Amino acid sequence: MSTHANHIGRARELRVMIGTLPTGENNSITDVSGVHVGHLSISEGEIQTGITVVSPYAATDENALYFYGKYIDGSGGEMTGYSVMDDFGLLASPVFMANLLSVGRIYNGAITYGFTRGRGLSTSGGWPPIVMGFDDRVLNNMTARRLTEDHALEALDGASSDNAEVGNVGAGVGAVSFGFKGGIGTSSRVIEAAGKMYTVGSLVLANYGSYAEYPDESEANPTENLFPSLLGVVATDAALPSPVLDTLAAGAAYGAAQFGSTRKPAGSYQIVSFSTGITVREPNSDGIYNLEFAPDVTHTELRQGAREATTGAVLSALSAAKTLTGSEGRTAYSMSDEMIGKLIRVAND
Amino acid sequence: MTVGSALSGLWAALGFQASKARSLGNTNLGDRARLRELGITIGRLPTGPHNAITDVDGVRVGHKTNISGSGELIVGEGPIRTGVTAILPRSGNVYREKLPVGGFILNGNGELTGLLNALNGGLLETPIFLTGTANVGIVYDAALSYLLQEHPEIGVTDRVPVPVVGESWDSLGDIQGRHLSESDVFSAIASAADGPVEEGAVGGGTGMRSYGFKSGIGTSSRMIPANRGAYTVGVLVNANHGSRHLLRVDGVPVGEELLQYPEDEVKKSKSIIIVAATDAPLLPIQLNRLCKRLALGLAKTGSVSTHGSGDVFIAFSTVPRNADGNVLWTGENVVSSLWEAASEATEEAVLNALTAAHTMDGANGSVRYALPLDRLTEIMKKYNRL
Numbered sequence: 001m002s003t004h005a006n007h008i009g010r011a012r013e014l015r016v017m018i019g020t021l022p023t024g025e026n027n028s029i030t031d032v033s034g035v036h037v038g039h040l041s042i043s044e045g046e047i048q049t050g051i052t053v054v055s056p057y058a059a060t061d062e063n064a065l066y067f068y069g070k071y072i073d074g075s076g077g078e079m080t081g082y083s084v085m086d087d088f089g090l091l092a093s094p095v096f097m098a099n100l101l102s103v104g105r106i107y108n109g110a111i112t113y114g115f116t117r118g119r120g121l122s123t124s125g126g127w128p129p130i131v132m133g134f135d136d137r138v139l140n141n142m143t144a145r146r147l148t149e150d151h152a153l154e155a156l157d158g159a160s161s162d163n164a165e166v167g168n169v170g171a172g173v174g175a176v177s178f179g180f181k182g183g184i185g186t187s188s189r190v191i192e193a194a195g196k197m198y199t200v201g202s203l204v205l206a207n208y209g210s211y212a213e214y215p216d217e218s219e220a221n222p223t224e225n226l227f228p229s230l231l232g233v234v235a236t237d238a239a240l241p242s243p244v245l246d247t248l249a250a251g252a253a254y255g256a257a258q259f260g261s262t263r264k265p266a267g268s269y270q271i272v273s274f275s276t277g278i279t280v281r282e283p284n285s286d287g288i289y290n291l292e293f294a295p296d297v298t299h300t301e302l303r304q305g306a307r308e309a310t311t312g313a314v315l316s317a318l319s320a321a322k323t324l325t326g327s328e329g330r331t332a333y334s335m336s337d338e339m340i341g342k343l344i345r346v347a348n349d
Numbered sequence: 350m351t352v353g354s355a356l357s358g359l360w361a362a363l364g365f366q367a368s369k370a371r372s373l374g375n376t377n378l379g380d381r382a383r384l385r386e387l388g389i390t391i392g393r394l395p396t397g398p399h400n401a402i403t404d405v406d407g408v409r410v411g412h413k414t415n416i417s418g419s420g421e422l423i424v425g426e427g428p429i430r431t432g433v434t435a436i437l438p439r440s441g442n443v444y445r446e447k448l449p450v451g452g453f454i455l456n457g458n459g460e461l462t463g464l465l466n467a468l469n470g471g472l473l474e475t476p477i478f479l480t481g482t483a484n485v486g487i488v489y490d491a492a493l494s495y496l497l498q499e500h501p502e503i504g505v506t507d508r509v510p511v512p513v514v515g516e517s518w519d520s521l522g523d524i525q526g527r528h529l530s531e532s533d534v535f536s537a538i539a540s541a542a543d544g545p546v547e548e549g550a551v552g553g554g555t556g557m558r559s560y561g562f563k564s565g566i567g568t569s570s571r572m573i574p575a576n577r578g579a580y581t582v583g584v585l586v587n588a589n590h591g592s593r594h595l596l597r598v599d600g601v602p603v604g605e606e607l608l609q610y611p612e613d614e615v616k617k618s619k620s621i622i623i624v625a626a627t628d629a630p631l632l633p634i635q636l637n638r639l640c641k642r643l644a645l646g647l648a649k650t651g652s653v654s655t656h657g658s659g660d661v662f663i664a665f666s667t668v669p670r671n672a673d674g675n676v677l678w679t680g681e682n683v684v685s686s687l688w689e690a691a692s693e694a695t696e697e698a699v700l701n702a703l704t705a706a707h708t709m710d711g712a713n714g715s716v717r718y719a720l721p722l723d724r725l726t727e728i729m730k731k732y733n734r735l
Contacts, residue, residue: 075470078511080485082465083661087457100509101493107462108486108527115525121482121518128460129486135509143497143504149486227508 018315018347019308021301024188027312028164029054029201031188032235034276037203038159039170039184040151046141048326051106051155052170052184054203054233055094056276059156063117063124065090065280069245071253074268077229078103081128085272089242090280091123093130094156095272097171097205097231099140100133102147107131109152124280132270134207135227136174139326167320171205171231174326177317178259179211179222180339181324181332185317189305193298198238198277200302202252202309205231206317208267213260214342223332228267230256232313234306238294239277244302249273251303255310258347273306311347318343381549381707381719384700387726388735389599391700392693397570400697401546402583404570405626407440407667410585411541412552412566413533422523422712430522430711431529433488434552434566435537436477436585436624439667444500444510447472449676450665451636455644459620459659460485463513471633473665474510476538477624479553479566479587481519484529488514491534515622515661517589519556520615521711546585549705553587556711559621559702560604560651561593561612562720563709567702571690577683580629582690584643588702590621590658595651598700601732603725604651610724613715620659621647623695629687630668630677639664642688646695664691 024031034056041050056066068085078100084091094113098106110129117125136142155170164186166172172183188201208230211222234245234252249271261267283289294302318335325331335343384391385400397404412434418427438448450473452464462485467473475496480488492512497503503510518524537552546568550557554565570583593612596604623643631639640662647660654660668677708719729735 072465072469075466076508076511077466078462079465080460080462083454083457083459083461083659085457087454100511101497101504103462104486104488104490104493104512106486107489111483111486111527115483119525123458127482133509133511135504137504142509143501 018312021189021191021305021308024190024199024201026164027188028186029188029203029233029235030161030163032199032201032237032276035201035235036159036161037163038155039165040155041169041173042146043173046327047144047146048174048324049099049136049140049147050170050173051147051151052097052205053094053155053159055159056235056274064092065124066092067240067242067245067275067278069242069249069273071246071249071269071271073253077268077270078133079130079270080107081130084123084128088123093126093128095233096131096152098131098133098147099136099142101142101145103131103133105147105149106152109149112149113153113156130272132231134205134229134231136207137227138176138223138225138330139324139332140174141327166316168322168324172317175205175207176223176225176332177206178209178213179224180318180335181321182206183317183321185313187309187312187316189309191301191305193301194295198236198294198298198302200234200236200305200309202306202313203233204256204310204313204317206314209259209261210263210265212263214339221333223330226265228265230267230269232256232271232310234271234273236275236302237277238275238298238302239292240275240294244299245273245275247303248306251306252310255307256314258311259314259343315343315347381705382722384697384704387704387722389729391599391697394571394573394690394693397572397581397583399545400570401568402570402585402626403543403546405581405583405628405667408583408626409437409541409543410546411435411537412547413537414551414555415528415533416555419710420714424523425526426523428522428712429528430556431481431484431519432552432555433529433534433537434479434554435541437541438473438476438626438665444474444496446669447474448665448667448669449631449633449636450663451633451640452663453637453640453644455660455662456654456658458657459516459661461513461515461622461661461663462489463511464661466511467513467663475512477513477663479515479622480529481524481556482516483524483527485514485516487527487529488534491531494531495535495538513663517557517587517620517622517659520558521556521709521717523712548701550707550709554702557587557589558615558717559588560591560596562703563706563717564588564702565706567698567705569694569697569701571694573686573690577686578629578679580627580687582625582627582687582694584694584698585624586698586702587622588699590619590660591652595653597649597651598725598729599734601729601734603728606728607724610721611718613717619655619657623662625664625691626667627687628667629679631666632678635684636664636666639687639691642691643695646692647699649696650699
């Protein structure tokens, strides 16, 4: 595929092809059936922050369990709900992204939500809350702690199955990536295996990467993010068990790392994956669940899809993010077209 | 007359000696006791001076207990049976001088925030909090408020720490109402002290239930021999796990002997969070290993770690890096003694939670009965263990 790097305005608008697999209809994680995405954004002077939430089901769906996986590289961030994800891999928690000083409040909002799904706070009713924390202090007065429990519920209430917003939105409002303005990005891929089509989608918070990765390409003033991280959610409609979903999450990390994450400060990766292709409700009368998983031959391509979609998601975040001035007058500039072109070449290298 | 007192009258008529239900939790031991005071000892290693996690130098524990109201459950009002326990891991500043930490998930159906960060980074940087399931967000947020007060540079020039908050389902009161405030968390921190630790239905253990009896916070410690370094291992549990028939005390099937003893009906009452501390210089990976021995000590009290139980453990060493920035390490030659100490202390801490906790009433006239100490000693004698 041609990248037309010299002519691009914005990679996303021109549907620049990253990798080899075709994208889904809207090139968004919401191409995966069932996935709901919501953003709550605050952009007022010193306060440049927000919440992003990704859920495998609609708020009105009945309680059921979904298979989850995860990939974590590096410490310093937070991912609540880790024990259930790690040990059971079977839960139904919306995945929240918010700055590290707001994690408790977002968690409490998610508890309130959990009680609306049942007084027992069960794993099929959205407990335990999964809240991934990141640092947006470059542009946001993080210690003001503006986000509240209600904001978490607002983000969840606003979640929709066709949201494909990117850039300075939700958790991405104050994001800084590779020395430039980062944000929320999303992309999807479709694979065909064993005679069926499957979709895999990725949503990232691009708040990672050092300016030192691409120092020669910029004429703008870089703004280094000294506490960087990449948060991601991978969703697929292929019915997969948790260990395979772990590999999709790892594939997503490779996709994000394609742009380099070896220069200091490199940042940590926290990625949650889930499948909407199988919902666990009541067992048959004999007490046995009859689970029809996607055939094993799909795994390699789905992992490739997760990787490509995540590379594309990062590019969409960086392409869409607009120059923003925030806390203490610090400005993160939108990446230049030349720089985006360079990244597209890197992605397709 | 509450339903609970009617039932306890019925049981009394049938010959059971249920401890008198108290409408409000009394946190001094009164007619309750620690296991050793009943003449029952676990294992062979000596305890520290207070037989508590605070025997590990620098470790302090504080509780804030919220108990009020009785009768019908009204969401947002009460009755209130909840609280928070704070474990301060060292006398110095844990955010500035972090401590080696490890963890182990025996059964994942629980929350212990900061676990991932601890496991990946191997460093403990905040106090450890134990509370009710629904309060985790409140406690996490309050912990950050506390840390921001202590360290205004957090989030400005310095990294944001990840608080460690463990939960269990405190089913005795109005869980949904989340009757715990930021100032309650500050109170628990402010009251943290070394020396004896209050046990039973206090702090984060206020609404808990274990093996069908009233339970809560329990603690114990062990010292290993001088030729092994004379180190101390201290354990503190918030015990809310297990069914009646499983309970074993020093190997004796006490639960089976007390199957007819009154028990409140609770559909969901599970989980145990175990916190261990040691002054032995251990690497994070060794602290992970120590945590597995907490599970073995727990198993001796009868737990099979049921599906719904959040059995998540964390252990830290109070030995930070030395002045040269080097990591001190005991080597592998003493760890087996530490494992024995960890197992023994856990077994006794769980049992202390049961022997210390008072009978307590809860929402809708329910009564959660304490393990009857007179029956316990009778049974231990019957099995020639006393």
